[in-house]
Amino acid sequence: MNVLDRIRKELKGLSSAEQAVGQLVLKDPAGFQTMPVSELARRAGVSSPSVVRFCRTLGYSGLSEFKLRLAASMTEGVPFVHQAVQQGDTGTTLIHKVVDNALHTLMSFKNAAPAQAIEDTAQALLRCFAQGGRLHVLGVGNSAFVAQDAQHKFFRMGCHALAHADGHMQIMAASLVKGSDCVLTISNSGRSKDLLDANRLARQAGAFTMAITASGSPLAQAVQMHIPADHTELYEQYSPMVSRLLHLCIVDILVTRVAMALGSEAQTTMARLKKNLINTRYAK
Template structure:
């Protein structure tokens, strides 16, 4: 899913003024990125601050940041059609389809992902770790394995991190959260009732909430920080591929940014961990 597709999906969530700006983007995206804010406001029939608010409502820092991501999205080449594998595909065709789908999804995310929600999520995670709070990762089905990977990445920083993929355990764990803890939900569709219920329980307890999920989904609207993870794969596909890779990459970005922000304390923990692992290897 490119930036224009995301704007179309979220159109109903904008204010009337922001919708006017969105329609201007959709009507002439190339022209939009070339015009100054005063001209954009005039053509949309809104104020200049409304143009900036539209960009920020999508998670971008402002108009300049939005224009950069819009240009990258438009310059990505011919629109990509997600290729589903078929029973009659040869080994060579399967390799090309699977890898092309993954490469396109990651490239699109790189070109269009707003930095603002990732920065906000990083701040919440770093604050939780610094104050000895708990990180709890939720995922259901395929996303449950991504949650386990996130637990593995973050507990190495020396913090308390747990992953849950069972709906009943998620409700129970959410009930045990407190102010200062952080719940991170990973979901392809963002429509799991168990995850939504657990999110509401965690928020009522005062915990911070972050979701890596599809734009426009109920879960995206239920959390404090939403990191859009959009792609061309139907979320009810029997064997999801690109969604898992995209979610893993988002977790990698967050873990790297948090480790850099926390600095020496995390680096010392990871260095000690690495040394102990090396010392435990069988060398004969």
């Protein structure tokens, strides 16, 4: 997580003076790097010691180190700053914010590169399919659509995959899993009681549990394999979109890794499906 994302995440827990400094950083991160402490204090409406306290609260030795880390964050390959969509945004501004927010989130995930977690999850899925096991994909709300997308993509490769969006169905599926099965849970918050209950039951039944969810969440701590899906989306603004795009991207990475490992077997299955589907279309 870069400096700007960390400030957004921790801003509400800071003192009022420190929040003012944090808002100044988020508003003009490039300008913040060039201003002396006295000018920063004046623009934030706080004292100079408050600026230094803000830096130390975030774990830096002082303003100089904070500026160095901020500059590094600005050159990590994440060229966009997440901006909340406002009620009056229209036209070009709205387009830029929505697209930039998506790019910022995906680039941040790319830079974090949880390669080992993704590889371990893919290997668990391959073992599951090799043993004739089933993949149960769980999700509620917006994540339910991502779960259905995952089911579709694994299914078309010939893998036994099922998506469950209803809480009762999730509990029933978790109760009926076998030791060769896997449960992949997709959740933005990682705090849904239904999903946590289903994962607990699945682990008790011997299934291997995995999750695509926020770091530090109860779900991340409850499963055997966690792929971190962290972002700076503001839930209170509008219906979550960035999280869905991030989750879809992670699913695509997992599907691609599994397809590569399956090799010609998956390619042959998908080619046969494509041919049969083409035959169902009306002639032009």
